[in-house]
Amino acid sequence: MIDFDLLPKFLKTGFLFILLSFFTNLYANAQEFAYLDENVGNGSIKGSITSTDGNPVGFVNVYIKGTNKGAITTEDGKFYIKNIKEGSYTLIASFMGLQAQEITVSVTNNESSLADFTLPKNSQQLNEVMVTATRSKNKTPVTIGKIAISPLDLPQSVTIVNSQVIADQQASKLSDVIRNVNGVSLGTTRGTTSETFFARGYNLGANNIMKNGARVNSGAIPEASTLEKVEVLKGSAALLYGNVSGGAVINMVTKQPKFEYGGEVSLRAGSYNLWKPIADVYGPISKNLAFRVIGTYESAESYRKSVESKRLYVNPSLLYKLGAKTEILVQGDYLKADLTPDFGIGTLDSKIPTSVSRSSFFNAPWAYNEIEQRTASININHQLSNSWKLSVMGSNQSFDRNYFSTERIQADADGDWGRKLTRSKIAEDYYTGQVNLTGSFNTGAFEHKLLVGTDAERYLNTSNAFNIASLGLGGVYDSINILNPIKFIARTDEPLATNTTRTEAPTYRFGTYVQDLIKISEKFKVLAGLRWSYQKTVAAKTYDVATDAQTPNPTAADRYDRAFSPRVGIVYQPVSNTAFFASYSNNFTPNTGRDVFNENLAPSIIDQYEVGIKNDFFNDKLSANFTLYHIINNNLAQQAQFLADGVTVNTDANIKELTGQTTSDGAELDLSGNITQGLNFLAGYSYNFMRYTKTSSENGSYLEGERLVSNPAHTANATLFYTLQNTALKGLKVGVSGFYTGERNAGWNTQHVVTRNPDNTVTRTLNKRLVPVTSFTTLDLSLGYNIKQFTILGKISNITNELNYYVHENYSVNPIPPRQFVTTVSFRF
Structure with a gap:
């Protein structure tokens, strides 16, 4: 509990x-x-809402004027209001950003009166209106859920960051967007070559990051400036996606083609020579075919000396309407990113050296991290009938990283550090496919929203090992001093690195699932589902690059994992805009990678309990949600600290260990709204306590009750933007954002160490290797102006010039960015 x-x-x-x-x-x-x-004996009103192009419009508020009776249209645009006394009424359809429409309806006892609305825009324009008006988060279905269910009906916490927030905050990286999601905190990786996130105590690796519903690699920093929205489904999503952790699933939704000509060009510039042109063009090619092409190039230096980055991103897409019931969406994108690996200021005698300048850089001048990532997908949606829909998706992603850098800044107490090197070349190849059937039907008095689906994945990881020439004793490249840069003469040459072996590790996954949202009454709904998962982890094969001969590995064996993952939840809605919920889910998580003996890891079993309340106030202008959760993981997998000899430090993220049972308890508070026209805000607070609750008493077990590293106890966020509407300064926009990250520990959790003495007695000690990191708050101030088709928006970030650190284990200590300025000038056409 x-x-x-x-x-x-x-x-x-x-x-x-x-x-x-x-x-x-x-x-x-x-x-x-x-x-x-x-x-x-009372009567009822039923009807539908469509757009001017004949498409149904879901999630529109329909209510009877002067009463508390109303309904929200389903995905297919239908609504039904029961128990209405006989008489004449005014029925109102309200959609955020549009003037409410009214019609008069006469109700007769024991009969259903018909009422249909046509909203004065086509479906594409209505989508734009929805985004601009910031429709209630509790009424906006998420595509990550695979079926259009209003979050108010979902017994799980959901957060959506839309394109308006992304544009207002001038977000470029996924972390710029995710900091608006309470309970999800930013971490860092070795050399800051990518971003990693923690949610409810769990590290969100590649398995938990999606793009348009398909799993993607997290080794590259995603381009966020061109996204339509980012969806976060907190807690377990195992029923829908199988191999995910218990923290959250993040889905990046790219912008799609439109059947009208338009676009936007913009230029973003800022501190440290940031230059970033962005172009977005869309329109029809023919009556049934539309396109969209988005591209951006970024060149930037850094507040960190000698660190620079260059990024090229292109995202083309095509939408084809094959008749009135079928749509085919083809999307692709390409990212090329070159980033200087940067281990920050490192540690000094296992402590953060706060006396070292934020801008100090200790890598070799030739160090590089080169990434290419390509994705392609096809989505086919076919409306079988008014109530049933079939969706098919296939995708492929290829990822290549070419990396050569110094390694792990772990200096002695006097500042001396013997620099070692890491040379790696990694390729990852994903193939994924999904088939989903969704539909609505009744069984007696019960209404059902059914999802039946299956998915399959094929994943291949290829890693290359290198032999680095001209290194000194112990593989040391040279020595420097992080406190006294002139103490040693640093090397500047790039050693020859010869590719020696290639290791291939394929994984195959398959799952099938069924989920049903059952409406028992106007106030009670039950969500129940079950998934069967299968995973085959093939024993890694290593080849000699020169001869392509396979290296024998008699101990390795393929691993097969199978499990059922149930989910059940109940929703109680005393009124149409308030929902209490409680849920349980079981998450079967096959662990990728291998242990120190090159064996595949056993899976982890995760049980999650969640309760909460969701509220919409002031005619959906304010959402306020509160959640409590309790998560138990029977055996948490983490990167192994040492190799099989117990001495050699492990630098391979694919070599892991099972560390024991963990328990994660926490609470989350979400606020978001559009109280008045032009005013948008969102805010949140989260608390988390994840710790080991059951570990082995053998040598090396972790200390029970100690908070897991990298997880802050408290996080908070608040953002408010206001655009003046009816004054001489109409179009002026002012915004302020604040983000808080609480105290946390880096390094590694404390372990029991058992030593057997020569006289056969045993000495038990605690190996404490925590690196405390203090809390910090950053504030951003934005100011902009919009006139006709032109927009200019500027931002000063971290206006108080706060200094703190993102820390990976105890060797990659990266200062947060100082006060900076960025501005974006845009022209829409």
Whole structure:
């Protein structure tokens, strides 16, 4: 159970508020149930809402003027309002960003009156209106859910960061977007060559990052400036995606073609010679075929000396309408990114050397990290009938990294550091496919929203080992001193590195799943589902590059994992804009990689419990959600610290170990809204306590009860943008954003060490290797102006020039960016 003594006082109060609200609503509805007989014989209103091009419009608010009766249209644009007394009523259809429409309807006892609306825009324009108006997050279905269910009906926490927020904050990297999602914190990787995130205590690796619903590699920093939105499904998503951790799933949604001509060109410039032109062009090729091409190039230096980056990104797509019921969407993108590997200021005697300048750089001048990533996908959506839809998706991604750099800044107490080198070349190849059937039907008085699907993946990892020439004793390249740069003469030559072996490690995954959202009554809904997963992890094969002969590995064997992953949740909606929910899910997570003996790892089993409340206020202009969760992982897999000899430090992220049972407890508070026209805000707070709760008593086991490294206890975010509407300064935009990351530990968690003495006695000690990192807050201030087709927007980030660090283990210590300026000038056509 959750230890509430560990929660802040106001979160305890929030939990009590949930309970009080629950029983208050229960009492109020008990009164209603007592008079159900009065509704016998009453009439009802049903109808549909379409756009001017005849397409159904889902998730529109429809209500009877002067009453509390209403409904929200389903995905196919239909609505149904029951238990209405006989008489004449005004029915209102309200869609964010559009003027409400009214029609008069007469209701007769024991009959259903018909009422249909046509909204004065086509479906593509309505999508634009929805984004501009920032529709309630609780009413905006997420594609990551594979079926269009309103988040208000989903017993799980969901966050959406739309294109307006991405543009207002001038986000370029995925981390710029994700910091708006409470409970998801940014970490770093070896040499800051990519970004990594932690959610509910879990590291979100490649298995938890999606693009348009397909798994993608996380080794490159994704281009975020051109995204339509980013969806985050918190907690377990095993039923939908199989091999994912218990923290969250992130889905990046790219922009799609339109059947109208338009586009935007912009130039972004800023501190440290940042230059970034962006172009976005779309339109029809023919009556049934539309295109979109988005591209950007970025060149930048850094507040870190000698660090620079160059990025090229292109995202073309085609949308073909094959008749009235079938759409085919073809998308692709290409990313080429060159980034200087940077281990930051490192550690000094296992401590952060705060006396070392934020700009100090200790890598070799020739170090490089070169990445190429290509993705292609095809989505086919076919409307079988008004109630049933078939979706088919196939995708491929190839990823190549070419890397040569110094390694692990771990200096002695006097600042001396013997620099070692790492040369690697990695290729990853993904093939994924999905087939999903979704539909709505009734069984008696129960309404169903059904998802039946299957998915398959083929993943191949190819890594190359190198022999590096001209190194000194112990493989040392040279020695430098991080406190006194002139103490040694640093080498500047790039040693010859010869490719010696190639290792191939394929993995095959298959899953099939069924999920049903059952509407038992207007107030109670049940979501239940089950997934069967299969994974084959093939024993890695190593080849000699010169002869292409396979190196014998008699101990390695293929591994086969199979498991069922159930999910069940209940939603209670006392009124149309409030939902209480509780859920349980079981997550079967096959662990990729291998142990120190080159054996495949056993899977981890994760149980998650979640309760919460979701609210929409002021006619959907304010959303306020609160969640509590409890997650148990029976055996957490992490990168092994040492190789089989127990001495050699492991630098291979694919060599892992199972470390014991962990428990993660926490709470999340989300606020977002569009209170008045031109005012958009979102805010959140999260608390997490993830620790080891059951470990082996053998040598090397972790200390139980200690918070896991890299996980802050508290995170918070708040963003507000306001555009003046009706003054002489109409078009002026002002924004402020604040982001808080609480205290956390880097390094490694404390381990028990058992030493057998010569006299056969045993000495037990604790190996403490935590690196404490303090909390920090950054504030950004934005100011912009929009006139007709032109927009200019400027931002000063980290205006207080806060200094803190992102730390990977105890050797990659990277200072956060200082105060910087960036501005974007755009022209829409």
